Amino acid sequence: MLAAYEHLLKITLALSGERDIARLYEQIIEAAQELTHSDGGTLYIVDERDGHAVLRFEVLRNDTFSIRLGGTSGTPVPFAPIGLFLPDGTPNLSNICAYVYHHRHPVNIADAYSEDRFDLSGTLAFDQKWGYRSQSLLTLPLANHEGSIIGVLQLINAKNPADGTVLPFDPALEPIVGALASSAAITLENQQLLQGHRNLLDAFIKAIAQAIDAKSPHTSGHCQRVPVLTEMLAEAACEAKDGPLRNFTLNDDEWYELRVAAWLHDCGKLATPDSLLDKSTKLHSLCDRIEGIKTRFAALIAQTQLRHVRQGNSDPAALEAEIAALRDDCAFLERANLGSEFMHAEDQARVRRIAGYRWIDHTGATQPLLTEHEVELLCIERGTLSNAERDRVNDHINVTIQMLESLPFPRELARVPEYAGGHHERVDGKGYPRGLTREQMSWPARMMAIADIFEALTARDRPYKAPMKLSQALSILKKMAQQGHVDPDLYQLFVEGGVWRRYAEAFLLPEQLDVSDAAPYTLESA
Template identity: 25%
Template sequence: MVTVCTISARIVVLDPEGREHIGLFEQGMEGPIRLGRAPENDIQIISPYISRRHAELWPHAEGVLFKDLSSTSGSYVDGARVEAHVLRLGDSLHLGSPDGLLLQFKPLNVDKTFDELPAHSKTEVLKVLDLDDSQYLSTSGSFDARVAVSKGRVAAQTAGTTTEDRLRTLIMLTSEMLPIGKTDDLAQKLLDEVMRLLPVERGMVLLKGGEGLLPRVWSVKGKREDATVSGRMEAVGLEPEMTDGLRTADMPELPFRPIKTVTDQVLTEGVGLLTLDAPGDERLERSRSVVLQSVRSILAVPISSSADIHGVLYLDAQHAMSDKDDDLLDWLVAIGRQAGMVIDRINLEERQKVMLESMMRGLAASIDARDGLTAGHSARVAHYSVGIARAMGLDQAEQYRVYYAALLHDYGKIGVDDAVLRKPASLTPEEYKHVQLHPKYTFDILSKITFPPELVDLPLMAASHHERWDGKGYPWGLKGEAIPLAGRIIAVADVYDALTRERHYRQPMPIAEVLAHLEEGRDSRFDPEVLNGFRRYFDQVLAKREDALERKRSRLAGVSEGGLTTAGFGPASEEPDTLFHTEDDDSDVETDRSSAPDTGAGFSSDLV
């Protein structure tokens, strides 16, 4: 029997910064409130002592039932670790340790208004607005919503033959477009669905680029073609003798050419166009492409939002379209508007991403200014980390997470004394302990930054690169898979770069010794699977590049060419093996010491 909540109450968790994180229990509620470090939880807490999915709270006859989901650091009541515990109003427990984060079960303050409740307890409401020209979507805004239709309003037969069917299809397509994160993916989805629903033979999505429209995807019934256009591609221009053509030197070969007179009018005026008899349409009488391509019917609408017209959805057929449905163009205009709003969101996210990366690189550059000899360390570690992640088969989204964490892995050294960082001799035990604080500083500083959901774990990933596979690392003593994968990857990349570079206290170590040094740490300091990924990356990429650089150094030094005899992975300006925007290798800083005293933990403490 399912227990439902009989009271209105709230779960309150105080994070390390003293901020309240709240989850609401309402009368009649059946499902749980989930708590953890991952963004999909109802209550998200960023702390190394909180697991990604730490606990759930369920309605109970006496209050709520707290269930620990086998978390790493546990949950505690009166100092004792618990797996399940019934909380009554006013009860509390601790997360992560006996005196860890405080969780309280409190009555709901009924005097609070809806607007005062936390954001995650509110429900977004989708509103259907009154329509102006299109009965499916309000098109008031920056552009005139006129729809120019030649010789009457006509439409083709579709899977839905009523306004209600079309509205249902519009809502479904909109819901499928909303989560798309790339413009080309959106263009493909839009065209695929429209071509599936409408009796047209050819279709193309053209988006603005440079000084004109660029075909992004196109489709011919029975044969689909895809075009990927880079941001560096020149805008599509016109040859003087090609009234409706596209300059082929700038584009992949296209299976057909949209009618430029139509796409120009749709783009410049923001209107939807439909013609049933293109050869006899006076607006197209000067278009040779209509005749040459035997085009009979044309549908074209703007892909627009209230902010901009982003492009054109163009469709045509070599047969006459039906006139049984008189609102198809309205429906297509509404779809174009929905796609335009998704593009607005994608563009905003891209700008935010660029801003975020530039901020991260700026933070790394602020460390770089402290010591020119170790400049470029953070960028190189980021490159190596991405290479290892790629060799391990991680997807591109995970590679980005690893890259960003590696770029900022040593930012906490901003709190370490310059004299210690640049000391050309072994560190004293006190100095060693001082340097060991930098991962915790990294975590504390980065935790104050609000990262996007996909990077919410970045502070912990960046700060865990000195944790060890055997649990003897620092700052938290995490062990095995409790260490974030990104931290395990960065640990290997960090050591590799530190040992193959000149430092204040030593020359680079020969590559063979570096590889042996890393192998000594297998199953103790390093995750063996990460080491395997590093060896694949080294064999496929680093070894060849290192060999070429070493021969170049030998020639410049006037000595005979040889193989891999010394390390030094190359100058900081070397082009990295990565897809990410990291061309300025000199903007980051080395963050490792190799003269620290031996820890006695079974692996030479050459790095801190």
Template identity: 30%
Template sequence: MTTTPRPIAALDAELEKSSVDHPINTHLQLAVALQTTPGFRAFAISTPDDDVVVITRDGLIQILLGSTVWQAIADFQVYLQQASSDSSICLVCTGTHTELAALPEYISNSPDIQLLGLPLHPSALYPIVHNIYNMQTLLRYERNSSLEVQESSQAVKHIMSISRELNGERDIPKLLDLILLKAREITNADAGSIYTVDSPTNRVQDGSIQFHRTQNHSIRQNLSTFSLPVNEKSIVGSACIHAVSINIQDLYQLSEDPEKNPYGARHDKTWDQRIGYQSHSMLTVPMFDISHNIIGVIQLINRKKDREAKLTSPESFTEQVIPFDERDQEMAEIVAQQAGIALENANMHQNIQDLFDGLVTASVTAIEQRDPTTSGHSHRVAALTVGLAEIVNKCDAGPYKASFFNDDQIQEIRYASLLHDFGKLGVRENVLTKAKKLYPSELERLFMRFELIHATLEVDYLRKVIQYLQSPDQFPMGANPYTFEYEKNQKIAELEEHLRFINKANEPTVLEQGGFEKLKDIANLSYRNLRNERHPYLLSEELKALSVSRGSLTREEFAEIQSHVVHTYEFLRKIPWGKKLANVPQIAAKHHEKLDGSGYPHAAQVGEIPTQSRMMTIADIFDALTAKDRPYKKAVPVDRALDIIEMEVKGGKIDSELFRLFCEAKVYEPVLDPNFKSNI
């Protein structure tokens, strides 16, 4: 098969902006990476079409097909026919994991077709392509054999299947179990253990070996994790230091003197005696990451003639256990190669997840530091919302029986809940933390004014007394210093009463009946300062703030607080969440919307509010009512809080079925525990 490279404008553009630090997300970026990575100099790379890349080496051909090609059945059939008629061709279908999952089984299981899931880190590309090349080489060799061809072909298929399984698992404990299981299966090993190696430097000796898992087909073992130093006192340590596989035919035939054994190997039979087992043949294989640093070790025990046989008696060990041969070692090393890449990818995925979690936690901390009175609110809302989502997953009746949130969607809900108030960073801090109707500075200014009014009353009194003493005839009959003092005291008492009422009105409670009129009466009063200038008792902005009928915020301030959901959406949508978490901004931004259109900021209707946001609405209201750390209000008892939310339900504002599930499952109980600590 011949191909002719041709210039592609889009490819040239990608070449100019390519970077080894950026993940490969598209087939075009994949083509760029193949042409710019030094490791591919031994391969001939051509691009006969926009979504096709051909890699050739030693007569073996890999054709990388983008999703636009293999999703077009007619185009794909052409390549399938070429691959079926020419054993040197291997088709590699590229695409997202979701796209590749849609491939028909007869295609995805074909030995002539490989799958390459995107996104992919550039450093992982060469090992994957080179491994496919090795498999092609092995497959070509095996196809030229007669009796061995079927067995080898099955082994290659098995390796390919293992590769797909390993690369599809991101959970590290599950991946380690899977690696060990597949290594045992392909070598007929009765038992085995798997270790990881962690070193702070490029020297493996500076690190430690961590035991993680053991598997045994014949007996049950429960071992706790433990650490080993990287040295030659253990076979695993020797495999790490020398970076080679160690194949021991029979541990029971080793010399008592370790110096006489390969790699100084020694075997402590007391452990076998304790568990009623015999470890004879052993194969220890290191796993390497993309940079060829040792990342772990697979240790396999007792290769069996019969895969299903159980080793439960001395005779069974004698009859069944045989050494691991060269082919076993070769297959185990191929699995270890795939496992090393898969484990590094899983570690990278976990590191990215940890980084994301750290950024979210830091963001929540920043929010709560701006408004310490709501400390813990975001974590409690997240716990309540995720808890309700998990209850929805268990529904077997009602409108939500068909609803189910997978792990990615639960994570999406978790992040959206934690960051639902992120937009408060865009609200002025004094508005955000306003505990009373007047800001502290405004109240201080008002107190100083009333002290000044008090002082002017004293000055007026003294002025009158002096005038009376100088010219008593100018005053009406009955006027004297005593009446002047009485009038002064009356006015001071009224002033103090006004101040007491203002202090009371300043609290974020419901303004008492007639309170607004009384505030207006006070505002209509005036005084003269020492320069004889007339000023009102209350400024217009003070009257406006004190006249708020409920709470502490004026209409404008409340609108500013409400704007936090708009800020939340604008902030969160700038974060590249990826496909799995793409709905985080929308879920978070709609937690104040109501089903009847009375919510904010967009007065969204029923069909416009996601279920995740509806759940968060219930969680947010419940925590706002029951929180005990708000200095400006008392916590509402749980029963009363549920009654208040139920009134919202009856008013058509909140989802009735979700609220029913919330109440019946008592989703709120964990967050009410005084020792509640979020694990979200």
């Protein structure tokens, strides 16, 4: 018996170290079978179905027929759960497992076929179907540290180790198996609590990402697609057989750490003003201020006509030419406001010339047609953001780092701030916010940089630009790899490993898929 207790201690220690709940379910059954030399067993977990408490089949084992259901087998137990209460609300005491749940103590049956206290029709039906004989049964409750029953363990057919004959379960083993059940229940509850906390954290993280995407139609879905693309690239890295990434691998904790970082990589955008995230034109703020400028042009045109009348100007052609020039200048500013083309020096000079026009406001005061701030915005060379606005948007990464570094991440998530905070760094040290070099960045941070850029290039839901074709996106990304923006080894893996193809097939529009051969986009190609 001492050996049995020593064996129990060894098993208990092993169970306490198991973190995979499905595997833990299996180990509980396997340990109980090992202690009692039983031929089979079933683990039931207390659950709720349609508002009613039930015992859900979680793992079923039978060594005679090599049956392995539930747990990590990939094959669920195909039996309906056992109701713990009858339709009238009274406890179900006819089923042995439900009885053990309600009475909270083990039931040891020497011969199921001579048992008349319980309805064992399910057990007998199994026997009839499989040509089996369930003889001895030991059913035990799994109580957690608060005394609540969270499951039931049932063992079938204790065997004589010497000759394999079926025996009743030794009553002397009941305390030992009961101790195993109690230890297993506490371990199981701890893992369920941990999984519950992880599920809550996951839901909270995804809610933050959805909130960021909801702030702006320009980035809708970005925070949800970047994690997918990051994981695709990480999977390709784990599968690499040669090259710098041949030894790269991620365990379960590291995979989770990467996922959390990817989902939170833009959490700092919560502090970015909507007016900047939604800035689809150069003059856009809470509204597009080009409309105000067009109104001023309309007033200036009317005032020009009035001036001609008052001056007695009898040359209609001159008036029409002056008005046509004003309308052409207004149309030019409308085009410049879009930010879709590079703003050349001569175009910037034209903006400043137009700013010199004068019009009379509602008070009778003469005003310049454009304010200094409007001139500054309309003269933006690329895109719609001024340098100050771009700095404000880019500052989201500092906010991201500050937010994440302020959180008490557990040890297995300690690198989340580094991964998430590095996706705007460049391998040549010219990125932001910290100007890290390639050697100072982890592989996951470099992966996220590529994922962030490629998603932004190919996004199909940006209202200010048409969806970019794969050929153009890959060409841009290749140039970035050549110029020290993104990691060249990861870029090569991104292309040769077909990551771009898998992502494109899942998320891009058919008209974007114009690449069938990635060879021209490898770094070795001309």
